[in-house]
Amino acid sequence: MKATDTGESIAETVSGLIRQAVGDVADDTDLRMIEGVDSVKVLRVIAAVERTYDIELEDEEVFALKTIDDVVRSVRAAVEAQGL
Structure with missing residues (x-):
């Protein structure tokens, strides 16, 4: 991730x-309700996001994530907390 990355x-x-x-799903779609998507797939995606931004989300937070919007908010908060 670049330090110049914006929220957008x-x-x-x-x-x-x-x-x-x-x-292709809406930002507010419950990821766990998508046919063919299980908890393992969701965890893999979250791991890829964490690697992309060199962050680590807390387990409780990860298991509470339901939508793309939720993930984006968590990543933004983690990035801001690191001062990136």
């Missing part, structure tokens, strides 16, 4: 990674 850039990157894995 984070949203685009995160949603792109998720949509690559689960298909």
